[in-house]
Amino acid sequence: MPMKGLFKSKPRSPVDLVHHLRSLLPFAAPNPSIRKSKRDEKIGELSKVIFEIRTLLYGDERSEPAADACVKLTQEFFKEDTFRMLIASLPDLDPGTRQDVTHVITNLQNQRVNGRFVASEYLEKNADILAMLIPGCDDSELAISYGAILRECLRHQVAAKYILDSDHFKKFFRYIQDPSFEIASDAASTFKDLLTRHKSTVADFLSKNYDWFFKEYNTLLESSNYITRRNAVMLLGSMLLDRSNASVMVRYVCSLDNMRILMNLLRDSNKTIQVEAFHVFKLFPANQQKPPEIVNVLVANRSKLIRFFSDFSFEKANEQFESDKAEVVKEIATLELKGQPCSTLKQCEEISC
Template identity: 40%
Template sequence: MSFSFFKPSRPKTPQELVKAIKDSLIALDTKTVAEVKALEKALEEVEKNLVTMKLMLSGDGEAEPNVDQISQLTLEICKEDVIALFIHKLPILGWEARKNLVHCWSIMLRQMVGSSCCCVQYMENHLELLDFLVVCYDNKDIALNCGNMLRECFKIPSLVKYILESPSFLLFFKFVELPNFDVASDAFSTFKDLLTKHASAVSDFLTAHYNEFFEQYEKLLTSANYVTRRQSLKLLSEFLLEPPNSHIMRRYIVEVRHLRIMMTLLKDSSKNIQISAFHIFKVFVANPNKPREIKVILAKNHERLLALLHNLSVGKGAEDDQFEEEKELIIKEIERVSRLPNLES
């Protein structure tokens, strides 16, 4: 007796799977509100296809994925414009489908096909998709998924360069202060990657857009939100201290407006913010080429600054000795500057 009708169906080839994924995603467009059942079925089909794609890309825990299949799948995804569908349909997909899609995206984006990453090339040829992902931070249902996809993209220098120059970049200054804590935190993680992953691209951007950037960044440093102040201050230290940004640092520490912000943050009610502010403030003071305007501010405020610094401590620990040593040098320099003649404004 034959039991052939119990045999499992033949696994789809990469080409067949991509066609099935594309068809099921396009089918989401053809459903009207009146066809709720049909839409639910289409969404189920998309979810089933994304599970199959995930298994093809990462294996099932027992068998390793087939390298040739991964390459064929990735190539076909690009050739059939399925990446654009993935991104544009994110708002419609269910939670599990979005999760699987993000997982697959992290694998496909770095997948080499021959001598090139075809998914990276696809994104470079469809840069508007990056803008779409950034704007999606305004949709709390998919914000974290889009954030994950963006951070994968921002491992690629050309994609970082595009967003830095795009009007979409300014949206991050809004998104990092969204009332939803999880979304705001995720947006800040993406913002941080933008400013720290590819120093040379960031250096070029800051050189070309110095005033516009720091005008926006000052709003983060002076935000009423404690988390925003603390994170933005820490991030400022990170990207200003990158060697390619040394010319930006030199420009930053000769401007009175920046010094005033650091002095204000030295008085913050949070000790963590005070310590972080000190590590930037000390560069203003230690600069051997301080302009007269900076010296005037330090001299005028030397009593309050010295009082603040004497009370500032990181506590007990390995960093305590170095901090105290640096603090002592800064105190001596402020005292020296306060005694200089002809600093009356």
Template identity: 30%
Template sequence: MAFFFRNKQSKFEIVKTAKDLLIRLRQPPQLAKTEDELCKLLSQMKVTLQGTHVYIEVDTTPEAVSALVNDMIKEDFIHILTCNIHLLRFEARKDSQTILSYALRFRPPGSTNEESPALAHVLDDRPETAIHLCRGYERKDSAMPCGAVLREILKNEHIAALVLYDESQGEDEPAIRVDDIQFEAPQSGNGVFWQFFDWINNAAFEASTDAFSTFRTLLTTHKPLVAHYLHVNFVMFFSKYNSLLIESMSYVTKRQSIKLLGEILLDRTNYVVMTHYVELPEHLKLTMKLLKDERKMVQYEGFHVFKVFVANPNKSEAVTRILTQNRDRLLRFLPSFLDDRQDDDQFLDEKSFLIRQIELLPAPATVATT
């Protein structure tokens, strides 16, 4: 239905006009007319990219989409839209999310490049775009659309590296380039990645949940990259993770964080990180507290972390001492632990295995006399 665009601007003038309107929207007063015009243009751009408009098929071609995306790159529109998405109305924010997602993954027909043109532009010329998508969590109106786009582009390992290693401060400071990353250098804790702990812990429920989803994607998608990052930044990462997430007052955050910790520790890629984590007595004490939490799902997720300490054949002296001192208490506690999970055969097998391992520990009195 080519008539959809009749009497409207050329598709290839839309980007520049929308860019100008976005810049104008930043400057008070914010006029309703400006917002109206911008909403219409964003809707047109979305239709060109998607090829649909309210259940109506619209004539569009890969060539038209490619030309529109190239125009977005030329005008730096992807970055400008990312920085200003919080100023838009609800429907325009939804349209912007669609525009950014489509543009960043669109490959022209026959392209053999690893990255889409728009994503290559972000990596080579505008890494700030990825960082600003993260900072979308600073505002409730931009958290959800920015988070959805960010998780899409985090499928690319270079984008994940940018988010992990960037330490730029503020909107106007250039972000790090992939070629400038020093993978062996410990982080300062001031970069955008470290702000996820605050966004997860302090944001409103929906934004917090979305931020955790992105955080989880970042930590589980590119495993060798993250394993090295956690090894280099072990102390700072787990200090924040334990104090801000595992001990969070939010039930959802606490439960999700314990579950993610168990996944990280049990992944073979993180073997070095796991062995370091389970040799520290303060981590064991924290985990044992989770077993006695009043909420059963916290207990259950805590169990999957606790089992890593017990099953470790090379326990540190400090961890062995704590387990031995608590041997009898654990042997009284574990048989009835979560005894309502009688249909969970894997859990029952793992619990039986842990009980046998704890039975093999020397009695506390024996340790005291040696």
């Protein structure tokens, strides 16, 4: 009988795996007091342990993940500061190991123990860990890993509220305009999740921070970068057309400056941006409490707007789009002038279609 394989080491338990992970993480960061050969050995072992944890959580080609093992690992992982240590170690890990870490944390965010999301409870007590993730969103090498982990954390309302209410959120207006495609695209995904995932939290945030938020947001709509403009106008439509943001939408469509921006986007050279801009612009004529300056601009541009919409269509236009367009034209056609100050006349010339 062949002897090979008889003395294989016994697989570690989920609790032992987390303990071993925790003991190895301090070796990730360079340390002059530790020999390079020893550190390299420990980092190699760390990568294997992280992969072993990933396999336990996801299974492999031979077996499915065991629910009981996943529960035990989740409980142990969030008992102490393993999560914090793992996030702090990310910059010192190789890309493959960082990817495994991302998969592990993604899975753990969704594990339930006795019907509760342990990760959510942990983040509520340790929300500052989210602040550790945000600087990584501005690093082209780390953005994908940090961004993916942050978005998984944002599944929990407590995490989204923490970011929205902090000064860290304002950084995303810079990140999504970064020259690096990796940074900009990943930040845009996180930005969208922050503003759409948890309806009541977003509605409360927009109501309390309306002035500075939309002042910053309008700079995205007027960006010289096509992708920034496209993403911004699409997200704006998602926010304003959501019922939970009804009061914010009413406030937004009472602003002449906001309408000016949308009218200019209707003339964008890109058809996608034009169509998305229309879905927001239609809210201005539809507003039954239009301020006089809004009415005056629409009246002053009436013939040009009606002519523009008569030719305005796209390949995948459907009945709803045509119906909305007809309603916009009808509303504009029946408007009556409400006085015409000189300042309004000047603005009319600037935004005419």
